[in-house]
Amino acid sequence: MIGLFDSGLGGLSIARSVRAALPAHNLLYLADSAYCPYGPRPIDDVRTRSLVCSRWLVERGAQVIVVACNTATAAAVDLLRSELAVPVVGTEPGVKPAAAATRSGRVAVLATSSTLASERLTHLVERFGKQVQVTTVACPKLVDLVERGELTGPAALATVEHYLAPLRAAGVDTFVLGCTHFPLIAPLIVAAAGPGATIIDTGPAVARQVARVVVAGILPGAGLFRAATTGDPRVVRAAFERVWGAECKIEPAGLIADQ
Ligand code: DGL
Numbered sequence: 001m002i003g004l005f006d007s008g009l010g011g012l013s014i015a016r017s018v019r020a021a022l023p024a025h026n027l028l029y030l031a032d033s034a035y036c037p038y039g040p041r042p043i044d045d046v047r048t049r050s051l052v053c054s055r056w057l058v059e060r061g062a063q064v065i066v067v068a069c070n071t072a073t074a075a076a077v078d079l080l081r082s083e084l085a086v087p088v089v090g091t092e093p094g095v096k097p098a099a100a101a102t103r104s105g106r107v108a109v110l111a112t113s114s115t116l117a118s119e120r121l122t123h124l125v126e127r128f129g130k131q132v133q134v135t136t137v138a139c140p141k142l143v144d145l146v147e148r149g150e151l152t153g154p155a156a157l158a159t160v161e162h163y164l165a166p167l168r169a170a171g172v173d174t175f176v177l178g179c180t181h182f183p184l185i186a187p188l189i190v191a192a193a194g195p196g197a198t199i200i201d202t203g204p205a206v207a208r209q210v211a212r213v214v215v216a217g218i219l220p221g222a223g224l225f226r227a228a229t230t231g232d233p234r235v236v237r238a239a240f241e242r243v244w245g246a247e248c249k250i251e252p253a254g255l256i257a258d259q
Helices: 012-021 043-059 070-083 095-101 119-128 140-147 154-169 182-193 203-215 233-244
Strands: 002-006 027-031 064-067 106-111 133-138 174-177 198-200 225-229 250-252
Touching: 002 012, 002 043, 012 027, 012 182, 012 203, 012 233, 027 043, 043 064, 043 070, 064 070, 064 203, 070 119, 095 106, 095 119, 095 174, 095 198, 106 119, 133 154, 140 154, 140 182, 140 233, 154 182, 174 182, 182 198, 225 233, 233 250
Parallel strands: 002 027, 002 064, 027 225, 106 133, 106 174, 174 198, 225 250
Antiparallel strands: none
């Protein structure tokens, strides 16, 4: 079984890609809704939550952990790899494909403030973004939209425009979705980015990496998708189902207190 976690509903963009790549494998998705959002939290909190959520998944049979969250990956992927006995696949902003795709030489990375402040992102930009101009923008209101299940409509589009219009005016033609919530509102981002812009979503690349790990020894199942939340399933359910696009039983994971 493949275990995935995120602060909330964003990791469903990764779950969607993993499901498309490995339709027969069972997935267990944990939304750490009681602690959402991770973006503004101190890095030590994100580390602790990442470890707690991963252990919860491993205890329930996950044979690989997919950190379906850029913020948690930036803060905790090394820690998880050293603490867990199963393989860990992380999610990182696609700076490399963005640098290859831009024609204007201007790239924007949209992410949480925590991801943008991380050493991992600094290294990615140093390594792959040298030849282009990289602007970083924290977009917390886009996380809120997805958590509310507000994926369409003029107010949601105006929120996206608020972040993207100045970037477009500055000549940015390539937008990196550096937070797993953002692919879930990709149509709004495409509309706000304007004609000819390139949107970089690393979800399919993460799924390919999961598939490589799975081939090395995790057997397929019946293609089940199970979901749990540290929040109140009755509160989370409507937005969860809107984002996932199907009815879903959401189990209470309890608060899984920090250990
Ligand atoms: N989905 C998350 C990410 O990829 C974080 C959103 C949040 O909790 O602030 O970074």
